[in-house]
Amino acid sequence: MxxxxxxxxxxxxxxxxxxxxxxxxxxxxxxxxxxxxxxxxxxHRNAVERVIAFAITALIFLLASLPFNFLSFSSNGLENHFAVISSFFVLIDNNYHILALIELLTIFAIPSVVLLSVIYLLIPLKKGLYPRHGRKILDIVFKLLPWSMVEIFLIGTLVSLIKIISMADIALGLSFYAFILFTISMTLVVLHIDKRQLYQLLAQVESAHNIEIQQSQHKIARVDPTSQALSVQKTWALLITAIILYIPANAYPIMTTHLLGQDDPSTIIGGVILLWHLGSYPIAIIIFIASVLVPVAKILVLVWLNYSVQKQSDRLSLKRVKWYRMAEFVGRWSMIDVFVVIILASLIQLGPAMSITPGVATLAFSGVVVVTMLAAMSFEPQLIWKNTNDYE
Known part of the structure; x- marks a missing residue:
């Protein structure tokens, strides 16, 4: 500068x-x-106005994606429809409560809370008014953002279509197109949100709040050694849990296809191999990267980072923080395979003729994704830099 x-x-x-x-x-x-x-x-240019506009647009398209059909599936005279709202109840009726909760939170509840909170904060701030509990709500927004997975759900939908398009006729409903526009609008909101700028807006409207922000920043700059040790221990506990969960996630079927009285269980690796043999090379590669390569790589990277911090290593600091940045970003994309199972289990329910049920591996793999995300959040990248005051 x-x-x-x-x-x-x-x-x-x-x-x-x-x-x-x-x-x-x-x-x-x-x-x-x-x-x-x-x-x-x-x-960004006119960032506040754009975030407000994109947030309102996203809410409109989210509501528009709920009442209509999302996908239609027909095979041998049998037909079934998939709507976003009805899929929750299909999963619950078939005792897949955890999967229903995952779908509800990641593609509806959390995005809605984020969008409503952003609108609640920015409209008053734009007028020079201070929104009540503004800082607390803004803190909640940034904590929830990693758990909003609408774009991952959309990719999971496209993968599902590739998997079943050879088995039946597929029709896209109005909700599908509305959800695409919702995903685009939600992504634009996330891209235009700047944490520093929003806190600065709050500080400008309420000068007393500026003192609180500065104090909290300097408290973070002087992390207590005890909290450092707890961070390392917590990260180890989460990583060990993820490794344990990863074993059944790959050993057991992630879903089972019931076709005319015959059961065909499929593991994650088995599904990748089947897609490859069917010639769906791009989809097989996507599933392999998201469901096999990314979880393993993320666990290994976090193990290396946590071990180096525990040993107080001062080598390769810049490279380590870049690896952490990559692990934190890609980890959530492993949810693609979980969303594929959720969509197929909700859509393909044709009684004895054909149905798909989630396997034990679905819950185990969901646990792997969630726990590794929590491990990345619990890890403090600041600990990579031993001497925080030696840089000029």
């Missing part, structure tokens, strides 16, 4: 704990940590 800039405030880098003085950024500018390269802030 050049010396002729005016530095208006300080922020702490989330990944290396460096306190960085930032200038007032202009539109389409972003600030990165000079030590680890983490993006501290990005200013």
């Amino acid at each position: 050049s010396n002729n800039k005016t530095y208006s405030f300080e922020v702490q880098c989330h990944e290396c704990a460096l306190i960085v003085k930032l200038p007032d950024l202009q539109e389409n500018q972003k600030a990165q940590c000079p030590r680890c390269g983490y993006t501290l802030s990005t200013i």
Whole structure:
């Protein structure tokens, strides 16, 4: 940064704990940590107005995706329809309560809470008013964002279509197109949200809140050694749990196809091999990467990072934080296979003629994804940098 800039405030880098003085950024500018390269802030043109518009649009398309058919499945004169709302009840009626809860939370409840919260915060702030409990609600928004998985659900839907298009006739309903527009709008909301900018808006409207933000940042900068040890121990516990869950996730069937009285169980690896033999190479590669390669790689990366932090290693700090960044980003995409099972189990219920039921591996694999996400969240990347004050 050049010396002729005016530095208006300080922020702490989330990944290396460096306190960085930032200038007032202009539109389409972003600030990165000079030590680890983490993006501290990005200013989009008319960002607040765009976030409000995209959030309202996303809510409209989400509501539009609920009352109509999402997919229609027909085979040998038998037909079934899949709607987003009815799929919850289909899963519950078949005693797949946990899968119904996963679908409800990740593609409906959490995105709705995020969008409503963003609208609740930004409309008053735009008018110079302070929304009640603004900071608490904003904290909740950023904690919930990783668990909103509408784009992953959409990819899972496309994978499901490839899997069953050879078995039956598939028709796309109005809700499918509305959900695509909802996914696009939701993604635009996430891309335009800037954490630093939103907290700064809150601080501008309520000056007393600015003191609280600065205090909390400096508390984070001086992490207590006891909390460091607890973070390492918690991450180890979650990683061990993920490794244990990964064994049944691959050993048992993830779903079973019932066709004219015959059962055909399929494991994760078995499904990848079957898709490959059927010539669906892109889908087989996607499932292999999302369901096999990513979980294993994420566990190994987090094990390495946690071990290096525990041993207080000061080697390869920049590379380690980049590996952490990648592991944190890709981990949630392993939910693709879980959503594929949820969609197929909700759609293909044709009685004795044909049906699909989730296997034990579905719950185990869901546990692997959730636990590894929690492990990445519990790991403190700031601990990678032993000497947080030695950088100039």
